[in-house]
Amino acid sequence: MSKVPVIAAVGVTPIASEHRGSNLRDLMAEAVLDCLADAGMDDLSAVEQGLTSYESDHFNLQMTLGAILHDTIGMIPKPNLRVEGGGATGALALRAAWAHIQSGLCDSILVYGCEKNGRGVSSRTANQLFALSADVDWEMMVGGNYTGFYAAMIRAHMEAYGTREEQFAHVAARNRRNAGFNPIAQKPMDISIDDVMNSRPVAEPYKLFDCSLLSDGAACVLLSTEEWAREHCPAFDKRAPVYFTATGCGSDTMRLGDRYPELTNFRAKRTAAAQAYAMANISDPMREIDVAELYDSYSGVEIQAVEDLGFVERGQGGPSVADGIFDLDGALPVNTSGGLLGRGAPVGATGILQAIEVVQQLWGAVDPRRQVAKARRALTDTHAGIASISVVNIFERRD
């Protein structure tokens, strides 16, 4: 029997700037109940293992959250593992779960993640806490922060390839528009490229609408062998089977300056993509992938990502984005969920939310206004920091 994992079921909470009425345990419970309903299962008794995905002990003011959440959702006494890898946490958790299934360690595993990055702390505290995920000694202490690091990278891209602010403003406007067709999205907006261009500068060339959201939310994916899903998950046979067929992971130096002379793009994404494409037998990703969720922590990052993922040639990210080929009606729609810019980004749940979006696209189960017709193969791109860790996961519908 094949060990390639299938997605048995998925669950989410709405993504919001604040879930005041729910703490992290509550949010995780809500997403798990949503997953049970999606699976058509009464409880998790048949699920063998649990994998917890969350980034920050500081935001959450709680360490060993894995044990607490595992207890909250009734997974005691089953095995638990917590995975952390900055912004890539959710995608790394799925990758770890993939290995659990492929290795035969278990036939079923619940990957569940959450974060409250929203209004539980002031934006000043949030900036400090996120800056702790930079190199504290050499970057944070001189006043560096992630908006600044990303801004320095896109500036280098602009100088090397002529990329223009209007081109990444296109991403900011499009992803927020896509969010309007996603009922769980945090901040759908119908804004123009001019609105983005005229928004307040945060770290030039990035302006307010080029920056992604701080969010509260939770998400989970029940991953299993096909055999397990047929036996335990009543919903599985009612929709097209979707397999988690390939995963790649790359890394790069923590500090941008150590990557000199390459300042414009993400080597870790190229490494991760090459592994995933080899595993999935993909040679022409632009043609062979039908829908993708890209890590748009800042609008320009999507332009860099479409180059590093091999969708377009280096330097062609800006013009290709502006031409609309990654829009909902384009050749390869990306960030149909709204992405980090429009749907939101509760860190520990982000990579899981990306996977859920593309899986639901492959099921043909999303709002028709954002549904990509006849999607068979999908990609998620997720990274930590300025892609110090990068993960590419591939999902395929096989019916």
Next chain:
Amino acid sequence: MTEKVRSKIDIRVPESAPAGDAWAQFRGVERIAMELTQSYKYSLGKYSRFFMELENGRFLATRCHGCGKVYAPPRPLCPNCLAVTDWVELSGEGVVKTYSVLRFSPGSNDDVRALETPYVLAYVLLDGADTLFPHLLKAAPDQAHSGLRVRVAYSDEPVHHPIHLMYFVPVADSERQQP
């Protein structure tokens, strides 16, 4: 009436729950203030000499005798060769390779909190180094550009974190050394 809970921020109880709400009995929400303050005796470890020499107005990097790479910021261990590096002194002049203009500060420490926004974060290739050193460029944002010649300046004022014993300033035309 006196407040019985000192940390209480507010309580919100919705007048009605949506029909069929499974959580109907759990809709009242209390928020409290929580705080976590820590202080550390933080060792700068094998990087310490870099900071000690800044007090003497000297800028150090490290060089790997294996591959010849010069690291600024310093690395005690070359990640290419896993060889222990040697300290070398650089002139402190270099060129901006990229930069950003920050309109908000992470408030990382007292030195950073004292900065006026906007400020410029520059990535500088120091003459003789192979990596870029990130630090403040004390110049007007519109003066910053890739290719700008800069030099390390040393602070006369006491600082909170020793990395602020230095910063970058543009090299004035009159200071330019003849090639």
